[in-house]
Amino acid sequence: MPVFASCGEALLLGLASGPACIAACGPVLVPSLLTERAGFRPHVRYLSAFLAARLLGYMLFAVVAWELGMLASMLPAPRMLLMGAVYVLLACILLWYAYSARRTCAQPCADSKLVSIGAKKNRGVAGAASLGFLTGLNLCPPFVAAGIRAAQMGSLVAALLFFAAFFVGTSVWFVPFLSLGCFVRNQAVITVARMAMVLIALYYLSMGIAMLLGKKVYGY
């Protein structure tokens, strides 16, 4: 298949499955964005870091998908294990992020840095990038569909290009998240966002552990 045709297909797949992508990333993205400072620029910076790391996750997955040929994600057992591990990691990062976000400025302040997870101020790992990378590895249905197509590509470069185009298609749907910058930030909003992060982390943690143990969530 010509490269441009497969890229077009990936782009359309990304655009079509955007709502599923933002639904999957929403629980991570919305509370973490709400803990950042208000304004357009901090949110552009956050989303840039988040999406860049997500692209990295995509590319890594493309390499694995192509190298394995028969995609690991197609097999239920390794897929469950991978998802379980990603969920547990995501939960840990979210908890760490919620803890680190306690220093966020509720009022306008000189500190323009994004929340960085880790003990030392401004020296930890960028929270947005960590979350972006892990959500990039999250095996949501459109992502698995893209992985299967990438595995069928003739070369590694084609698989990477396929995932890059898929990434561009899905990323368009993330632009509305910039509007969260317009919301007023005060201590109440930041506290609510941090508490929500903890709850979401607990959910991911329980799901991740259940998946690692090979348990099914009731009814499914």
Place this chain on the structure above:
Amino acid sequence: MATDVRTLPLARPEPRGILRSLLLTLPILIWSLLMFFNPGSSTAPIRRIAAAITVLFMTSLFFMMMRTRSTYRWRRIFFVSLGILFPIGFIYNLILMRGSMGIPVEEMIAGRTPFCFMPIPFLILPAALTRTLVFPGSIASSSHGIAAMVALWLALTLVMGKGWCSYACFFGGIEEGVAAIPARAKIRKLDPRLRYVPWAVLLAMVLLSLAIFEPAYCMWLCPFKAVTEYVAARNALGLVQNVIFVLLFAGLVIVLPFLTKKRTQCSWFCPFGAFQSIFNKISIFEVKIDKERCKPCLLCQNACPNLSLSKESVARGETLLSCMKCGACVDVCPRQAIVWHIKGTQIAWKPERARLMFLYSAWALAVMFGGSIIAESVYTILHFVV
């Protein structure tokens, strides 16, 4: 600084005359009779007796509200009764229909899960993005259907705002009843940051419901599953879910209300309550504080069962967004500085008229919604007894 309450002049309202109170109660009596004795209603004797008891109950309480000019204690009798009676009728029906309170997956797949109002906030985003209702119930079923419940909720909410949580919610009465038991609160110092938790639960559950395509709150966190309908546990995770329901119920609905004399589940956890708070912005009825009359004794803050008053809000002359319009603060204020208010009018401009307008709306809807539940549960009890 808090003023010594003993130095404040007590200005309790004079009781209204019996005849005038009866006259004011007449519209509610007629409404109740229309609701429960309309031509389409059942003529079975036990049904008629249950309906008569309900009419008498609801009308008497309204009469007492008119006669004494106080709201909270009479509303509480209705609300606690609703909270206790709802599970009785509901569980009886469940056992009659399927022999158990646990709902099996097959029933969910068949769309036979009864719908309560709690999942409403969690349905909005998935419906908007995918035009799908992420609830395993029927839309058009005559009883427990999604459409009927959403329509009722919308009507009540537009009128009462968060008053829903004091006049319509069939869960809050249990903890209000438990909170009324002890004479004094054992825990008095409450962290104000706990007020943020319902908003966090709302945010987290709305986002998770969108991500996992099911009402996450109902699946994992609803304390009232313990006394209504839970997921039938067939594996370890199902068991974990049910343990969470029971622990949350025991902690938030029984133990903490007993220790704090507050509605802790509503104040510190309920995401639907947080969602309802938003509608306080559009409801025309509100509770206001006349700053000229107010000597900040903070009796109102102590009396509020929902932590909807703080020193700062009292100083501003208003309640917090989470006010449930239960009337506890209005009734307790020794200077009658806290008043029912209609938006757009001056504060303290004929507050009793504002109270009457609110109560007519709220009680008419309470008769229609809560009254029907009470009548059904009374029928269930009579069915067993007689």
